[in-house]
Amino acid sequence: MSDRQHVEEIERVLEGTPTGRDSFVSASWRRCVELYGMDPMRRDPAHIVTESELRDHRKQAEWMIGAARTSLQSLFRQVAGQNYVLLLTDAKGVCVDFFGDDLFVDDLRTAGLYLGSNWSEDLAGTCGVGACIVTQEPVTVHQDDHFGNAHTTLSCTAAPIFDSLGGLAAVLDISLLRSPAPKRSQNLAMSLVTNAARRVEMANLMAEGRRDWILRVSDRPEFLDVDPEAAVRLDGSGRILGYTRGARRLFPDGGDVLGRRIDEVLDLTVDDLPDLMRDRPSEDRMIEMQEGGALFGHAIAPQAPRTAPRSARRGGPLAGLTRDDPAMTETLNRAARLARTAVPLLITGETGTGKTRLARAIHVVGTTSGFVSLESAGLTPAGLQAACCGVNGPTTLLLRRIEDLPRDTMAAISALLDGRGDLRVISTTCEAPGALPLPAALFHRLAGATLSLPPLRLRQDLGWLLDLLLRRRAPEDMRLSPSARAELLGRDWPGNLRELEQVLDVAVALCEGRVIDQPDLPPPVATPAAAAEAEAPLEQVMEACGWNMARAARRLGVNRSTILRRLRRAGLHPGG
Numbered sequence: 001m002s003d004r005q006h007v008e009e010i011e012r013v014l015e016g017t018p019t020g021r022d023s024f025v026s027a028s029w030r031r032c033v034e035l036y037g038m039d040p041m042r043r044d045p046a047h048i049v050t051e052s053e054l055r056d057h058r059k060q061a062e063w064m065i066g067a068a069r070t071s072l073q074s075l076f077r078q079v080a081g082q083n084y085v086l087l088l089t090d091a092k093g094v095c096v097d098f099f100g101d102d103l104f105v106d107d108l109r110t111a112g113l114y115l116g117s118n119w120s121e122d123l124a125g126t127c128g129v130g131a132c133i134v135t136q137e138p139v140t141v142h143q144d145d146h147f148g149n150a151h152t153t154l155s156c157t158a159a160p161i162f163d164s165l166g167g168l169a170a171v172l173d174i175s176l177l178r179s180p181a182p183k184r185s186q187n188l189a190m191s192l193v194t195n196a197a198r199r200v201e202m203a204n205l206m207a208e209g210r211r212d213w214i215l216r217v218s219d220r221p222e223f224l225d226v227d228p229e230a231a232v233r234l235d236g237s238g239r240i241l242g243y244t245r246g247a248r249r250l251f252p253d254g255g256d257v258l259g260r261r262i263d264e265v266l267d268l269t270v271d272d273l274p275d276l277m278r279d280r281p282s283e284d285r286m287i288e289m290q291e292g293g294a295l296f297g298h299a300i301a302p303q304a305p306r307t308a309p310r311s312a313r314r315g316g317p318l319a320g321l322t323r324d325d326p327a328m329t330e331t332l333n334r335a336a337r338l339a340r341t342a343v344p345l346l347i348t349g350e351t352g353t354g355k356t357r358l359a360r361a362i363h364v365v366g367t368t369s370g371f372v373s374l375e376s377a378g379l380t381p382a383g384l385q386a387a388c389c390g391v392n393g394p395t396t397l398l399l400r401r402i403e404d405l406p407r408d409t410m411a412a413i414s415a416l417l418d419g420r421g422d423l424r425v426i427s428t429t430c431e432a433p434g435a436l437p438l439p440a441a442l443f444h445r446l447a448g449a450t451l452s453l454p455p456l457r458l459r460q461d462l463g464w465l466l467d468l469l470l471r472r473r474a475p476e477d478m479r480l481s482p483s484a485r486a487e488l489l490g491r492d493w494p495g496n497l498r499e500l501e502q503v504l505d506v507a508v509a510l511c512e513g514r515v516i517d518q519p520d521l522p523p524p525v526a527t528p529a530a531a532a533e534a535e536a537p538l539e540q541v542m543e544a545c546g547w548n549m550a551r552a553a554r555r556l557g558v559n560r561s562t563i564l565r566r567l568r569r570a571g572l573h574p575g576g
């Protein structure tokens with residue numbers, strides 16, 4: 001098409017006559033004349049920002065240039081030798097990064113295809129970058145789609161790149177100085193540039209979201225881990241904190257994606273995310289959509305901030321018993337204050353919660369030098385005497401499980417304490433203090449202050465304990481798979497720390513490689529309550545778990561899909 005014919009076509013479009021141009025091109029031509037007052041015959045030089053303006057544009061787009069570099073490099077390698085040039089522009093249309101063949105550098109400069117050129121529509125007229133900024137969609141502006149006669153040999157295909165809050169952040173453009181006449185010759189360029197833009201958004205979301213859950217999704221399991229279609233960043237309640245553009249398809253009703261909950265559209269809560277981690281085959285990581293259909297999901301867990309271990313900072317045998325569990329911290333603070341006194345202490349807590357361990361730690365930081373530990377069950381007055389007569393000077397006397405003290409030994413203890421002012425007694429019990437079968441006088445001699453230890457299922461530092469106890473019994477590089485870890489975190493632990501130690505001993509012994517997985521874990525101990533639950537109707541278990549499928553699955557020792565299947569068979573809906 002000659003320059004004259006091009007101008008005549010623009011005039012026809014302005015008059016409202018259809019000419020077969022794409023509608024976004026005709027709309028842009030109209031803006032060029034009516035809004036920006038442009039003339040297609042005028043051959044303006046390319047618009048180039050000054051050196052210092054370019055520095056500012058690049059500085060502001062620094063994070064995007066970093067996120068896009070690898071994608072741009074690999075895209076440039078794919079089109080090497082085909083005379084394409086790649087531009088990354090910021091959201092204003094200024095080219096902030098550039099890949100082109102050195103052989104054509106002069107031609108590219110003349111055409112405005114280099115660093116610092118400004119391709120916004122109001123300066124450059126209808127062009128790939130400008131149209132992409134206006135429409136926020138991928139576009140090809142091919143040859144005489146361009147408004148100005150200066151650009152009608154170019155073919156530009158551009159795709160928008162959005163930041164994780166949904167705002168336009170950049171445009172990726174792939175251009176040819178000379179191209180074949182049919183516009184469809186650029187279909188491949190279109191698919192290359194849209195895929196590269198998607199990967200840049202993904203890289204940016206991943207880099208931002210190290211402290212949150214990321215859920216990546218794909219229609220096909222085989223691409224899930226290598227090149228997913230979309231991703232969202234989620235807070236602890238499943239609310240979307242950030243997303244890649246592709247995630248908008250999860251919300252077909254339109255509207256803002258930010259702040260919406262993922263369980264609005266997917267049959268999934270944050271508790272289910274550990275089941276979607278990479279240690280499971282991707283075809284097993286299917287997520288049902290609320291409106292029907294399914295996707296495949298890949299969840300990436302938040303990475304813990306790297307801080308020095310708290311116990312190392314505070315130090316001491318008491319502080320080393322927890323990592324910031326509120327109930328434990330309170331008990332340990334009380335213990336630290338009482339340790340250096342002679343007050344008799346009663347330590348309460350379920351079996352295996354660490355009462356004996358705490359008593360020893362108190363002795364270590366206290367003022368006594370001797371240590372005698374006695375099991376109350378079967379303890380005779382003679383046994384008590386024999387154990388204590390050999391030790392002189394300030395001594396800690398640990399009486400374990402005083403609920404089991406034989407009656408005649410109770411009197412012997414009172415007598416012993418009357419005669420030995422250098423004994424500091426620490427007792428442990430699994431009973432509540434009020435339920436102890438002790439005479440009141442003895443109770444008050446033993447329970448000057450009470451320290452209670454929380455059961456493991458209520459401790460917030462269970463994850464830390466898992467790692468600590470695993471390190472003590474396994475080689476340095478042995479670790480738990482995310483699903484084995486999630487399984488352990490979801491258990492009830494009626495035997496508390498002792499049970500946890502035993503489970504880890506079994507798992508380390510059964511594990512064949514370096515990663516302990518679910519089959520290596522012994523099943524949870526079936527306490528009478530848990531056994532009753534296993535036989536309870538599914539609806540009752542679901543009710544008890546707040547209709548959370550992952551929690552119910554862990555309680556029943558099955559996986560999520562089994563729960564889903566059972567629910568369907570029972571005619572129940574996963575949402576309750």
Ligand SMILES: Nc1ncnc2c1ncn2[C@@H]1O[C@H](COP(=O)(O)OP(=O)(O)OP(=O)(O)O)[C@@H](O)[C@H]1O
Pocket residue numbers: 320321322349350351352353354355356357358400428429430497498501
């Ligand atoms: N804070 C802790 N960190 C790591 N391991 C612990 C901790 N507390 C206890 N353990 C371990 O857990 C196991 C049970 O602890 P302990 O014997 O002190 O429990 P207990 O409450 O006295 O139990 P019981 O009442 O049944 O006698 C022990 O092997 C102990 O080493």
